[in-house]
Protein backbone atom coordinates (compact mmCIF):
# COMPACT_ATOMS: atom_id res chain seq x y z
CA UNK A 1 0.00 0.00 0.00
CA UNK A 2 1.30 3.46 -0.86
CA UNK A 3 2.12 5.54 2.18
CA UNK A 4 -0.52 8.07 1.11
CA UNK A 5 -3.22 5.39 1.38
CA UNK A 6 -1.85 4.24 4.71
CA UNK A 7 -2.08 7.77 6.11
CA UNK A 8 -5.66 8.20 4.87
CA UNK A 9 -6.64 4.84 6.36
CA UNK A 10 -5.05 5.77 9.70
CA UNK A 11 -6.88 9.09 9.75
CA UNK A 12 -10.22 7.49 8.92
CA UNK A 13 -9.66 5.05 11.79
CA UNK A 14 -9.14 7.96 14.19
CA UNK A 15 -12.18 9.71 12.76
CA UNK A 16 -14.34 6.66 13.51
CA UNK A 17 -13.51 6.66 17.22
CA UNK A 18 -16.61 7.45 19.29
CA UNK A 19 -15.09 10.63 20.75
CA UNK A 20 -14.41 11.97 17.26
CA UNK A 21 -17.89 11.38 15.86
CA UNK A 22 -19.00 14.71 17.24
CA UNK A 23 -17.41 18.11 16.64
CA UNK A 24 -14.92 19.03 19.41
CA UNK A 25 -16.47 22.48 19.77
CA UNK A 26 -20.21 22.06 19.20
CA UNK A 27 -22.83 19.33 19.01
CA UNK A 28 -22.64 18.71 15.23
CA UNK A 29 -22.20 15.09 14.17
CA UNK A 30 -19.55 13.56 11.91
CA UNK A 31 -16.98 16.34 11.73
CA UNK A 32 -14.75 16.26 8.69
CA UNK A 33 -12.04 18.82 9.47
CA UNK A 34 -9.00 18.63 11.66
CA UNK A 35 -7.56 21.47 13.73
CA UNK A 36 -3.86 20.67 13.69
CA UNK A 37 -3.14 22.98 16.63
CA UNK A 38 -5.31 20.83 18.93
CA UNK A 39 -5.52 17.50 17.03
CA UNK A 40 -9.31 17.67 17.06
CA UNK A 41 -12.07 16.82 14.63
CA UNK A 42 -14.44 19.71 14.00
CA UNK A 43 -17.43 20.48 11.77
CA UNK A 44 -17.31 22.76 8.73
CA UNK A 45 -18.62 25.86 10.54
CA UNK A 46 -16.23 25.47 13.49
CA UNK A 47 -13.31 24.91 11.10
CA UNK A 48 -14.13 28.31 9.55
CA UNK A 49 -14.07 29.94 12.99
CA UNK A 50 -10.76 28.28 13.86
CA UNK A 51 -9.34 29.70 10.62
CA UNK A 52 -10.36 33.18 11.78
CA UNK A 53 -8.21 32.58 14.86
CA UNK A 54 -5.31 31.50 12.59
CA UNK A 55 -5.44 27.88 13.72
CA UNK A 56 -4.29 25.40 11.08
CA UNK A 57 -7.10 23.43 9.48
CA UNK A 58 -7.07 20.48 7.10
CA UNK A 59 -9.95 18.59 5.56
CA UNK A 60 -9.86 14.86 6.27
CA UNK A 61 -10.89 14.00 2.73
CA UNK A 62 -8.89 16.57 0.77
CA UNK A 63 -5.67 17.43 2.49
CA UNK A 64 -2.35 15.71 2.38
CA UNK A 65 -1.15 14.89 5.85
CA UNK A 66 2.40 14.13 6.85
CA UNK A 67 3.28 11.03 8.87
CA UNK A 68 3.95 13.23 11.89
CA UNK A 69 0.54 14.89 11.63
CA UNK A 70 -1.26 11.56 11.36
CA UNK A 71 0.64 10.22 14.35
CA UNK A 72 -0.22 13.31 16.41
CA UNK A 73 -3.90 13.14 15.45
CA UNK A 74 -4.11 9.45 16.32
CA UNK A 75 -2.53 10.17 19.69
CA UNK A 76 -4.75 13.19 20.22
CA UNK A 77 -8.41 13.45 19.29
CA UNK A 78 -11.37 15.24 20.80
CA UNK A 79 -11.31 13.61 24.22
CA UNK A 80 -7.65 14.30 24.97
CA UNK A 81 -8.05 17.88 23.77
CA UNK A 82 -11.23 18.58 25.72
CA UNK A 83 -9.73 17.00 28.85
CA UNK A 84 -7.38 19.99 28.74
CA UNK A 85 -9.41 22.80 27.22
CA UNK A 86 -12.65 21.99 29.06
CA UNK A 87 -11.02 20.72 32.28
CA UNK A 88 -12.87 23.28 34.41
CA UNK A 89 -15.93 23.54 32.23
CA UNK A 90 -19.29 23.08 33.92
CA UNK A 91 -22.24 23.02 31.50
CA UNK A 92 -24.64 24.05 34.27
CA UNK A 93 -22.67 27.15 35.19
CA UNK A 94 -20.78 28.14 32.05
CA UNK A 95 -21.75 29.12 28.54
CA UNK A 96 -23.64 26.11 27.15
CA UNK A 97 -21.92 24.10 24.45
CA UNK A 98 -23.25 25.52 21.17
CA UNK A 99 -25.35 23.51 18.73
CA UNK A 100 -25.38 23.96 14.98
CA UNK A 101 -27.81 26.86 14.93
CA UNK A 102 -25.63 29.89 15.51
CA UNK A 103 -22.18 30.74 14.17
CA UNK A 104 -22.02 33.66 16.63
CA UNK A 105 -22.47 31.39 19.65
CA UNK A 106 -19.86 29.00 18.34
CA UNK A 107 -17.39 31.82 17.74
CA UNK A 108 -17.92 33.06 21.31
CA UNK A 109 -17.48 29.55 22.72
CA UNK A 110 -14.31 28.90 20.71
CA UNK A 111 -12.91 32.31 21.67
CA UNK A 112 -13.50 31.65 25.39
CA UNK A 113 -12.24 28.10 25.14
CA UNK A 114 -8.98 28.59 23.24
CA UNK A 115 -8.13 32.32 23.25
CA UNK A 116 -9.10 33.15 26.83
CA UNK A 117 -8.31 29.62 28.09
CA UNK A 118 -11.32 30.07 30.32
CA UNK A 119 -11.61 26.40 31.24
CA UNK A 120 -8.07 25.18 30.51
CA UNK A 121 -6.15 23.09 33.04
CA UNK A 122 -3.60 20.29 32.92
CA UNK A 123 -4.02 17.24 35.16
CA UNK A 124 -1.13 18.65 37.24
CA UNK A 125 -3.06 21.92 37.70
CA UNK A 126 -6.14 20.00 38.80
CA UNK A 127 -4.17 17.81 41.21
CA UNK A 128 -2.53 20.88 42.71
CA UNK A 129 -5.89 22.59 43.18
CA UNK A 130 -7.41 19.49 44.78
CA UNK A 131 -4.46 19.34 47.19
CA UNK A 132 -4.86 23.02 48.01
CA UNK A 133 -8.55 22.53 48.69
CA UNK A 134 -7.91 19.52 50.91
CA UNK A 135 -5.30 21.51 52.82
CA UNK A 136 -7.74 24.38 53.35
CA UNK A 137 -10.52 22.01 54.40
CA UNK A 138 -8.35 20.31 57.01
CA UNK A 139 -7.13 23.70 58.29
CA UNK A 140 -10.76 24.72 58.65
CA UNK A 141 -11.58 21.49 60.49
CA UNK A 142 -8.67 22.09 62.88
CA UNK A 143 -9.91 25.62 63.56
CA UNK A 144 -13.34 24.33 64.39
CA UNK A 145 -11.93 21.70 66.75
CA UNK A 146 -9.95 24.38 68.54
CA UNK A 147 -13.07 26.43 69.12
Ligand SMILES: [Zn+2]
Pocket residue numbers: 023024025026027028042043044045046047
Ligand atom coordinates in the same frame (compact mmCIF):
# COMPACT_ATOMS: atom_id res chain seq x y z
ZN1 LIG B 1 -18.66 22.39 15.32
